[in-house]
Amino acid sequence: LKKYSGIMDTHNRIPLDLYERYNVKRGLRNSDGTGVLVGLTEIGDVHGYIMEEGDKIPVEGVLRYRGIDVKELSKGFQQEKRFGFEETIFLLLFGYLPSSEELSNFNEQIGDFRELPDQFTEDMILKAPSNNIMNKLARSVLAAYSFDDYAEDISVWNMLRQSVKLIAQLPTMAAYAYQAKAYYYMGKSLFIHKPDPSLSTAENLLLMIRPNRKYKDIEAEILDLSLVLHAEHGGGNNSAFSTHVVSSSGTDTYSAIAAAIGSLKGPLHGGANIQVARMMDDIKKHVSDWKSDKEISEYVTKILMKDAFDKKGLIYGMGHAVYTLSDPRAEILKEKARELAASSDRMDEFCLFEKIENLVPGIFQKLKNNDKPLCANVDFYSGFVYSILNIPEDLYTPIFAIARIPGWCAHRVEEIVSGGRIIRPAYKSVSPRVPYSSLKNR
Ligand code: MLT
Structure with missing residues (x-):
């Protein structure tokens, strides 16, 4: 093993130029996180390990969003006592941190999208039976397709518009989905407050679900930090990868995001x-x-x-x-x-x-x-x-989805802009045989 040092884009992505600069034959992405590079032949200003296939190295975890270490990112937001999630959304969607003017325009735009049409809340969320909030979220996202005149347009501006709208509305969808679950399946009557366009995602989440609309600043800041930390995890995580696969077929934003929600729900991922x-x-x-x-x-x-x-x-x-x-x-x-x-x-x-x-x-x-x-x-x-923070357990995974949707949207745009070809992995069926009797008597 030889050492190299340098910057990985996210935990498991090797910047493309490294392949060329250092004649990397191929990058490995083992399931246990080992095998960072294989066949690196030249050492320069990068650090780490040159690996042979089969070598195993424990790696200290680093996570970068668009080149910025999340540890640094979240520290900055904390020190300046600002909410960081909206800035993170901007970073992931546009590739750079916004100026204060850009951020305030962006916050306004998000605020304008927050509230859902009453008809949508009533018909698509409250009356739609489902005892699982993640399922309800996926269905609400799919329903939003019918409210969009440009639903099938996959130009970059339109995908970004759809992204900002869905990112803004997912917390509202989750709050009403929770209300419906509480009422129909837990026998509890809850009042969900309408979102306030001037507030951050974290503040809105707390405000919508708390009966008295009250929360402490520290509570909103900690929830905000958690949203920042969950916003993205590279293209290799299951839900982002699902977004890539589904987007690569040329389908619409709503279908791609609904698929990602389905993936995140799994107990081995966000569940x-x-x-x-x-x-x-x-x-x-x-x-x-x-x-x-x-x-x-x-x-x-x-x-x-x-x-x-x-x-x-x-x-x-x-x-x-x-x-x-x-x-x-x-x-x-x-x-x-x-x-x-x-x-x-x-x-x-x-x-x-x-x-x-x-x-x-x-x-x-x-x-x-x-x-x-x-x-x-x-x-x-x-x-x-x-x-x-007194957040009900039913909302734990939906909050992960609220945090991760900017990452999915960024991956979708990346896939449509740079992918081009449909992703079609090699697949070998193991052709299982199951006796029909195992189903017949159920
Ligand atoms: C995630 O944040 O997506 C999880 O850590 C799972 C993963 O990265 O594979």
Whole structure:
């Protein structure tokens, strides 16, 4: 192994010019995050590793949006006490950070789009039965197609217009979808407040779902930070990749975004934050001493041995397909979770999360007999943060979608502008045979 240093665009994307400059034969994107470059033959101002196929290197996680490290990005927003999500949307869609004039125009434009027509809310969201908010979101996005005279136009200006509109409206759709679920499936009557065009996405989310419209600035800032951290994760994550695949067929923006929502909903992708919450409820119930490493380890081992909570023996929120040593988003959210827990009397719970985070890698290595590092990913702490913010569990994954839609839109534009060819991966069927009787009697 030889070292190289330099900038990766996002965690797993190698800037195209590196291929040429350093005669990279091909880039690898292994599922465990190893194998960054193969066959790099010249060393210059880039750092990292030159790898042979099969080499494994643990990687510290770095995530960049359009070249800007999210750690730096989120610090800037925090120091200046501004909301950063709208700026991040601009960055992802247009490729650069806006001037203050551009940002204020952009915020106005988003504000103008926030509210949904009453007929849309009534017919497409409130009356449409579904006990799953992600499904309802996908359906609402598909329904928005019929309200757009230029729905099929795939020129860049039109895709960007559709993107800004959907980005602005997804939080409103989610709030009403939650109201409908609460009413029809949980027997609760909720009043959803209309969005305020002058407020940020984070503020609007809290305002719409809180009965008294009240929230503290710090709550909105932390939610905003979480939105920034979830906004994009490179083209290789499942939902962004779905956007590429679906967009490459030439279809419309609404169909592409609905497909991405369907992908994100999965428990192995954005749905993992709810799975973490359920898993933690289960652990809290079964582990009597939250300070006992022994008792926690035994229960976690049971989960991994497939005896307990989840049949697949997964610890949700632990491990990441690309990050091995650290997920920068989890690190940032963890610190916010610590602050929030300290100020809301939930430090015991935070310590339990932290203990599990620290114990799981060792238990995993022992069970699987390997020395693979394992880190907490962004889903591990996000649900805990939302629960302290009093956000209902049903909205955890929809909030991920609200955060990630700018990333999807940016990938869609990229695909249409630079892709050109339909994505059609090689596929070899394994032709499973299933006896019809397994269906007939159900
Ligand atoms: C994401 O943010 O999309 C997740 O970490 C999953 C992934 O990147 O594959």
